[in-house]
Amino acid sequence: MHKRYWNNYQKEIAEDHYFYARSCIRQTFFSGSETAFLKMMTDELGKDIFDDSRQHTCTGIGYHSDIIPLETISTVIARLFSLMTEMGYENFVPSCITSFGILTEITELWHHRPDLLEKTRELLYKATKREFNVPKNIAHPCDIIYKFREDLKKNMKYQLVNKDTGEPLKIVEHIGCHYAKAFPDRGVGGAEFPHVLVGMIESWGGSVIDYPERRHCCGFGFRNYLVQANRGYSLSNSNKKLESMAPYEPDFIVANCPGCTMFLDRWQYTVAEMEGITYDKHGHGIPVLTYEEMAGLLLGYNPWELGLQIHQIQCEPLLDKIGIAYSPEDKYKDAYGKQLFPPQKPNNLIV
Amino acid sequence: MISFGFSLNTSRTIDIDADNFDKCHSLINHVPSYKRCIGCGGCAATCSAQQHSQFNILKCNLLFRRGEYDTLSNELDKCMLCGKCLLVCPRNVNTRAMIISMRNLLKTK
Amino acid sequence: MNTFDSIIIGAGPAGLKAADTLANFNRKVLLIDTDAKIGGKLNLWDRLFPDFSSSQELLNQLSKNINNENVTLKLNTNIISIKNNDNHWMATDSNGNTFYATTMIIATGFDVFDAHRKEEYGYGIYKNVITSVDLEKILSGEVSIETPSKVAFIQCVGSRDEKVGNNFCSKNCCICAVKQTIELKEKFPLTDIYCFYMDLRMFGQSYEELYRRSQQDYGVNFVRGRVSEISPTMDNKVVLKAEDTLLSRPLKLTADLVVLMVGMEASKGTKILGNQLNINNTDGFVKSTDRYLSDSETTLKGLFVTGTSKRQMSIPETMNDAVNAAVIVNNFLNTL
């Protein structure tokens, strides 16, 4: 009976033939995750997913920090849709959660106000001579991995289980606010008990922690991070969340939003250096993974090709817990095998 | 030490769990009618001090009730004890005695 | 053929009182209920606001009155369709039995809002989140609990809430919470009680006085702000988040027990019959012809409605409304 709501709502997620849209933040900080997702889609699941070289931002970060008008973001999104239409796709898959949110919002607005859709068509044509169809299905990559989680499981080499104790790992799942808070029916499980990451974790052997600030924002807050003077907001909100989960001693955090993943990682470093606080017993911090990294590790992908070495919180204790094989000496090699000088060590955070 | 250019902000959340209610309980003993307040704001609307300062008697009352005493003593000094609030209170709370008692309680450790 | 002067569907307070009144006019009444016992939702409450009188005593009184030759009681009978044929009303139950009468009174009442639907409050997920109905069992002693140190009451659960499709105020929850806080304080004098509200609507005789007593004599705390979410803590308590709107600041509180003041929706039976006969409002309650001048009549001749199948009512209001309906039905029968 416990947590029966975590899978209440199921949304429609397309079966195959996806048009992939990269994320500003995910490609900047977690490019290995985007690569891994495409690899899972083609190599593990045999799906058709197209990565267009002409794609670009949705301008969502600019929009939510109020430097982009509604008409502009609508038309920029329309160009992305026109690339999709041109390449013969109908299912749009944005890598970013804020993109997912704004695409949902704008297509919903067009649905209720066809005049605004018409206006967008005119603007796009005027600027680029392009035309577009509204996607039949918009799903986030995490929705697709959720949908095929049992298929992926068949290829997995590891489980979310502590190899020494045999106990499921205790995992905090963090859902980006723009995934389902504005439109609960567009997220698997809705807004209060989203099932999208929980479903993956439970299928792959882990257990989920329910804690007081589970639904709280990571603290990004757009302009509240973009401008240095405001970053106290961002840091304080992450800190509030991390403090709330710390007593449960999570083995790691997994997030579906690239911004949340990055902030929950970097703010742990900042608080450690600023206040001397870490949220685990040993001073390492709590590792924060993208869902692609979580899936990729279980599939046996090389952690250093997933990009785990460019997280500030180090992942080795977690890899050891699961029993994932990795080569310590390869960690700071470049793509051509050259050994690089490792990053500087922080003063307080143990790396 | 690294200079980040920002720091952790203090929380504005009223934390009932902090259980900082000793003074509030004493106030109730001194001015039992304090318990009857329904937060209607009639007192604040008629307040003489509010005409020419930021003083808000309802907020002072509520902050005291929530155990948030920190900013109160300067605020309470703004009240002139004119007693107009007594006339309008629909629950007949002895607001004047309430202010005097709050001032005294805030002076005690 | 079973022929009655009137069939009353629903043997809660409204149905019982209407049956009693019609019987006194020497009318033959068939009183039907889907439950195994009479009393309807009255059975969910232990003591009644505002005077703490016993619901069972009231029910005993009502049941004594219908215990006469003019009233035929049929329990465990689920009416699934109502039809009018040649100025006769027919009610058919789920077993295919049909009952006939000159008039029909809908007294199918309300359902308590299903608190599971407010997911953010965690009812059914966190064991210390209960409803006002669950609390009655604790107050009556049927269920026992350890002394809680802090209890929170949350008003407007399933009322005044577009999210669950209920824009209406259920009106009884405000005073019911005040009653329950006092009873809880009497049971557990050392427990701190916080009641979160948007407006306190003390509409009835001596309700405001009870509210005042809950503050003055029992020290119940009232916070103006709607609770946004409830989440679990390490030590199996729950945290509530609200705004203290009079201070313009967020507020949090950890409680051992949370009581959700669940509202009154049109009951399933009310909705089904109302839909079938096309006499319901958008909120599911049955619409009377005119709430001022002909509040017992419907647009269908010989079909009447009473009690909380029309709208939210307190028990005394329901009783008066049932007497009114019975008088109107009797007058109608006199004209035939």
Next chain:
Amino acid sequence: MDKKNLILKKLDEDVRFHEALSACMNCGICTAICPAAEFYKYDPRAICNIVQMGNVDEIEDLLKSDTIWYCGQCMSCKTRCPRGNTPGMLITVLRKVSQELGYFTESEKGRQQFAIEQIVGKNIVNFGYCVHPDIVEPFMHPEQGPVWKWFRKNIESVAPRFGAVYHQEKAGALRKVDDNSIDEIRRIFEVSGGNELFDTIEKFSEQKASEYHQNADHDYLMKVYTDNSGEHSK
């Protein structure tokens, strides 16, 4: 048109205004879980109330204040509102009007729009992305930590390890967006009002900078980027 009518007209013209706010009942369910309300002197319920009361002087004060710039746009308020309102979207509209009327330069938090426009705005029309490793400068972002510094230093040889195609004109992460696509984005900004908003932010910021005997240049950008009175949570 006088200023007062202009404010109301501008609010009314925005489709989002009507989506965002209708008949708020001041329950505070939004403020209860608002990340900004805990760490700033900020109360979305109170803002909804000011706007729906319709006193134009009060709305004008709001548009000139720090208050409207505190919201972090998480939209948590939308999930809970029992009237289906979205205070976070109301904020978007208020900020838009504040910028169009030049009121944003009256507050410390509002003036920051210049920095955001210069950084994120320019990124979009130059790189085709809001964020790009080339502009997450470690000196502007000490919180990104030593690992980020390491990645930035070695990005050309490390990024390919993650399958990225840094600065190359082909499909993949961190690629260079082709000139034709960038041109199309710029033309979209031209026809849809994007450039106009950039110009507006720059024009009013230039005026404000001149009050400090400055131009709206790097120094002014760093000023608005770092200024903090420390009075925002009291």
